Amino acid sequence: xxxxxxxxxxLFRKEGQNVTLSCEQNLNHDAMYWYRQDPGQGxxxxxxSQIVNDFQKGDIAEGYSVSREKKExxxxxxxxxxxxxxAFYLCASSIRRRPNTEAFFGQGxxxxxx
Amino acid sequence: AQKVTQAQTExxxxxxxxxxxxxxxxxxxTTYYLFWYKQPPSGELVFLxxxxxFDEQNEISGRYSWNFQxxxxxxxxxxxxxxxxxxxVYFCALSGGTGGFKTIFGAGTRxxxxx
Numbered sequence: 523x524x525x526x527x528x529x530x531x532x533l534f535r536k537e538g539q540n541v542t543l544s545c546e547q548n549l550n551h552d553a554m555y556w557y558r559q560d561p562g563q564g565x566x567x568x569x570x571s572q573i574v575n576d577f578q579k580g581d582i583a584e585g586y587s588v589s590r591e592k593k594e595x596x597x598x599x600x601x602x603x604x605x606x607x608x609a610f611y612l613c614a615s616s617i618r619r620r621p622n623t624e625a626f627f628g629q630g631x632x633x634x635x636x
Numbered sequence: 637a638q639k640v641t642q643a644q645t646e647x648x649x650x651x652x653x654x655x656x657x658x659x660x661x662x663x664x665x666t667t668y669y670l671f672w673y674k675q676p677p678s679g680e681l682v683f684l685x686x687x688x689x690f691d692e693q694n695e696i697s698g699r700y701s702w703n704f705q706x707x708x709x710x711x712x713x714x715x716x717x718x719x720x721x722x723x724x725v726y727f728c729a730l731s732g733g734t735g736g737f738k739t740i741f742g743a744g745t746r747x748x749x750x751x
Contacts, residue, residue, distance in 0.1 A: 526680075553737075562645065562743055562744075563743055564640075564727065564741035564742055564743040564744055565681075565727070565741040566741075567738060567739075570738075580738075610679070612679075612680075612681065614681075619737045620737055621668070621669050621731040621732035621733075621735070621736060621737045621738075621739075622669045622686065622688065622731075622732065623737075624671060624683040624686055625681070625683070625739070626683070627673075627680040627681040627682070628680055629678055629679040629680045630679035630680065
């Protein structure tokens with residue numbers, strides 16, 4: 523089945539640790555995105571990538587990093603610099619980076635700092 | 637700046653009731669796109685509909701219908717004869733214009749449909 527796979531589904535991090543969230547898509551989409559979802563705040567864009575080896579900061583990129591070495595993969599690292607990392611993280615992709623294209627989403631990773 | 641407001645945080649209805657989810661948007665652009673997504677308990681957002689700013693025709697898809705009114709900057713979503721499976725969080729979103737491809741999401745409306 524075509525789609526977006528995020529792993530793990532649940533992730534616990536100790537304070538001061540970096541963690542990496544995985545996102546893989548087999549839809550052959552050019553554009554990929556990372557969003558953060560907090561209760562009552564909708565989705566906020568962290569990073570996005572239009573093509574391999576290119577990515578841009580979104581609205582809340584501080585404390586996060588990404589890479590796009592392969593078209594199918596767009597991992598997100600939550601670094602120790604992110605002061606409030608507990609949230610639900612969603613990865614998405616779209617055929618191309620155009621405003622009129624809908625996004626396809628993974629099932630998310632829930633990150634908790636312990 | 638672009639903005640999407642979903643004033644209803646939570647709505648609770650009994651099965652078979654009709655329910656309307658409100659969405660009000662702000663943009664100074666003439667060309668833009670509006671979306672609705674559904675987020676079931678499994679977590680992933682599922683695309684429901686896209687509308688461009690030049691197409692004000694209302695749309696019906698089964699029990700779902702959408703009312704787009706530029707005069708009031710609203711893009712409301714109605715579920716007719718609601719079912720328990722409609723229970724989810726619904727997001728309205730806006731992209732295009734000065735925002736480019738970036739999609740601005742509303743805060744979402746959580747819908748509970750009770751049997």
